[in-house]
Amino acid sequence: MSAWLAERRDLAAQSNALLPVPTLSDEHWRFTSLRGIDFDAFRAVEAPAPGEIAGAILAAGDHAGRVVVRDGGAVVDELSEAAAAQGVAFGSLRRLAEERPELVEPLLGTIVGYDEKFAAENGALWTDGVLLHVPAGVKVAEPFHVAYEIATEGAAQQWRALIVVEEGAEATLVEEHLSGLPGYANGVAEVQVGVAGHLTYVVVQDRCDAALHFAAHRAEIAKDGLLDWAACSTGARTGKTRMETRLTGEGATGRLSGVYVVDDKRHLDLDTTQEHDAPNAVSDLAFKGVLLDEARSVWRGVIRVAEGAQGTDSYQENRNLLLSSKARADSIPGLEIDTNDVRCTHGATAGPVDPMLRFYLMSRGVPAAEAERVIVEGFLEEALERIPDERIRVALTEHVMRRIPS
């Protein structure tokens, strides 16, 4: 291992050793209990079985590159010749940290630091993941695809991603999290969108109901850059995802869309930020969730507007449909504004399907069950329709609707 990487792991390990496992008294963990989870029971699996993934939702079709990280390591690591010829670097982060340190060393650990327990643990222990580096001015039409899969019972998967779209570059990255077996996933994604760069980033979390999923995704968007970020969660027993966006340059735009369907006794916790550090930037967050059975969701979102970020336009909404009287959704929006001349708005709701709306559909001849399904689909469609790629949008719509009982 390179000295710089060993040093960085050491730094993270030191932080990890000092940080306690969060409890309900920690502000960001008020609604998500980790009691009863024996993290030591999971183990790293260094030699994963090769072979293709099963159960991916967006793996079909042509890709500019594909990586499958199974348990602790990449088992598929491909980059199309066309994308390689454009100067794109894409593939296993473990491999590329050695082969292309000039792309990894300057950024790794600088966007998501080691000051939080799970991020620190990941910084010390990550085994593989993905690097996407799109050089300035390069536009790649076909999406890149990465799947993180737990394929060994009890595996701990510490994945890490570094995603860089340089000045004027354009790319789409699709990231899927899967597991058919109980396991523990803890990951970090660091994202940088350069000046007038454009990244479409689609993250799907569909791990099985015995898996634990923790992730910290953090993006920085430079001047006039655009990040179109869609997150879809339908899996894991307990999931806690940080999805943070920092607008560092004037005129940057973050479009943050979320869709989740949570059933059974699953628990999903989403923690978002929209950090405006530059003037005239736009961030627009819309998260929509459907809760079934005894499921529980928590969304906690903060808009932070720094001093000097005049002309900020920021919006956040979280709307939840409760399809069971035992389901629960908590929304905690927050505004921290240190400047004048900003427009920040938010909204949050949780409730059952409006019986009057159902009656309206039924009055047109549509049976009650179908009416309810149509209302749910229409509700989620409002977030899904923000996904620019039609193939992805259609596949995700079908995927989430399969989780709604008919």
Add this chain to the structure above:
Amino acid sequence: MADLVIRNLHANIADTDTEILKGIDLEMSRGEIHAIMGPNGSGKSTLSHVLMGHPGYEVTAGEVLFMGEDLLELEADERSRAGLFLSFQYPFAVPGVTVANFIRMAVNAHRKGGPEGEDDPIRIPEFRKQLQEAMELLEIDKSMSSRSLNEGFSGGEKKRFEILQMAMLKPSIAILDETDSGLDIDALRIVSGGINQLVGPDMGALIITHYQRILDHVKPDRIHVLMDGRIVRSGGPELAHELESSGYAGIAEEVSA
């Protein structure tokens, strides 16, 4: 027997003792236009909702026969498929569902019939053609069909889209609840024109209205005056003009006298 027979219909607001309909009797058939007029709070909208099966009311006495069937035994969707239609006073926005998809779903539900019915979805070109014709009749811009139904629509647009749905579903009896409210003169002319074209041997209309304005465009065969949950007067078209001059107060005096 008439297509729609209402006998001694009583209804409360669900789970309360508040009685809104206090014994309604009315008969009408396809090919006829009836109007129910009455002041605010007389129970006009309640009657339309109760007939359609609104969950916010419960029928406490009386019966309703529709095309010979016991209407009150049917769920709202079954009533629709049996040929009853309600144009809502306050239509609901249906987020994420386009006008075209919404109406196609309704048309297909009607083609399928009951829960055990065979799926027989309308072919899309045929549906598009029918929808386009109906939209032309109501002077609705083609581009509107890809918008979410009623979302961000003006009051007048919503009413037009109610009549558009009526035109596509071709009910036997259509209840038009305050369809004229929120319409400007031009929109009223267009919507009334649509209603006139659709009413005929296969369709009757029950127009619920506060004002006689719409009745200048859609000529009723019978007018019923509803006050405090009861029909207190029925008569021919001339009754609208009497109301126009003496107001509901005049009728009230006459009834109590």
